[in-house]
Amino acid sequence: MAELFPTSRQAALERLRCFAPKAGRAYASGRNTDVGPGNPTAVSMLSPYLRRRMITEREAIEEVLKHHSPEAAEKFIQEVFWRTYWKGWLEMRPAVWDHYLTEREAALADPPADYQAAIEGRTGIEGFNDWAQELVQSGWLHNHARMWFASIWIFTLKLPWALGADFFYRHLLDADPASNTLSWRWVAGLHTKGKTYLARADNIEKYTNGRFRPRDLAPFAEPLIEAFETPAPLPPRDAQTRVPDGPYVLLLTEDDLHPESWPGFETNPPQEVIVLNPSPQEASLNSGTIASQFSKDALQNAITRIDRPVTFCEQTASGLTQTMSGRTADRLVIPYQLSGPSAPSLNRSLVKLEAAGITVHELKRSWDDHVWPHATAGFFKLKKKIPKLMAQAGLTH
Known part of the structure; x- marks a missing residue:
């Protein structure tokens, strides 16, 4: 895994530089093909770094536009915006994450008989078993394989969607609360009501270059129904867009491991860095050995760089x-706290900090500030805004 996903910003930038020339036609024509572990792929393999902002969305698109027009790199650019869309959509509906946790806990308390066989790759379903084992062993799955896997899990094996989302969240290097939870809900027909994703044997055979053609898959995908009603979107919290003047302490979290790119950071770095040990819930959710170690190593790389x-x-x-307490700086700067496993305990901490006279200075990326307001419905509403959003960010060919 150290060779497949080195945990440094420098390695992430090098991967981006190598991928960018191939982000046009080669990516568009080859991105849906899962060639199998260890083989060259058309996809970027940047998502573990983007998830933690070891490289930023803006950096990724900016590098690609050195080689391609926005039209030629349209598919890749859309994938970058998909990740931002998921985050914005969930941030405006945090109750969906809480509902997922409730569903997960209930399902884990009494898991179905086939659950263990599914996560160990012992179902007898060709392809599915390989993907289950690949995920645990590498922390990675091709995006198309993730869709097939989730569809088979829900519609063929009839397993609870929340247990599948939990399995992915435990092991995927790039899993975050938004993209993971909402992607599973999308496959199940819960995100976009009535719209599901059906895994088909011929599609799997075509896009695995004939490696797999599973039999006895569900012939149709009946949308799941739940009593939970998706709430109306709430506007994201206001936050600062640059570090403050004067001394401060930085709270470093894995949601943003490139604080050096925050406006004002270069001329006014923090006096000190604080890192929170994972909460019990956070440790439980991200318990896959490879994924949790990647997070620790990525965090350490950021600590080393900030120095x-x-x-x-x-x-x-x-x-x-x-x-x-006792610090000379009475301001704590934190990256915008997204809905997720650490949010409840951290929010309680922040209330206590303010009661103790310590100012909390929350920072939101301008990228999020511009894109999230357009994540009120389906992705295609946001998709229409991409050219305007890119121009707003100063991203041109």
Whole structure:
């Protein structure tokens, strides 16, 4: 895995530079083909880095536009915006993440008989078994394989969608609460009501170059029905767009591991860095050995680059307050806190910090600020805005 996904920003930038010339026709024509582990692929393999913002969405598109027009690289650019769309959509509906956790806990308390065979790749379904084992062993699956896997899980094996989302979240290097949860809901017909994704043997055979042609797949995909009603979107919280003047402490989280690119950071770096140990829920959700180690190594790479004194503290309501007490800087700068496993305990900590007279300075990327408001419905509403959003970001060929 260290060779497949080195955990440094420099390695991420090098991968981006190597991929960018191929982000046009080669990507568009080959991105749906799962060639199997260890073989050259048309996809970028950048998502674990984008997920943690070891490289940013803007950097990825900017590098690609050095080699292609926006029209030629349209498919890749859309995939970058998909990830932002998922985040914005969930951020405006945090109750969907809470509902997923409720579904997950209920299903884990009494898992179906076939659940263990599914996650161990012992179902007898060609392809599905290979993908289950590949995921656990590598922390990675081709995006098309993820869709096939989720469809077979839900419609052929009749397993709870939340258990499948949990399996992916535990092991995928690039899993985040938004893209993982909402992608599973999309396959199940819960994200876009009534619209499902059906895995077909001929499609799998075609896009695996004949490696797999599973038999006895579900002939149709009846949308799942749930009592939960998707809430109306709420506007995302307002936040600052640059680091403050004067001394501050930085709270570093894996949602944004390139704070050096925040406006104002270069001229006013933090006095100190604080890193929270994973909460029990966070550790439970991201328990795959490869995925959790990647997160730790990526975080360490950011700490090394920032080169400031670092303190690790417990993610409890009092842990962060105690760590900040006695510091000369009474401001804590944090990246925008997205809906996810660490949000509840961190929010309790932030309330306690403010009660103790410590100012919390939350930073939101301008990229998110511009794109998220368009994630109110399906992706295709946002898709129409991509040229305008790129121009707004100053991204031109």
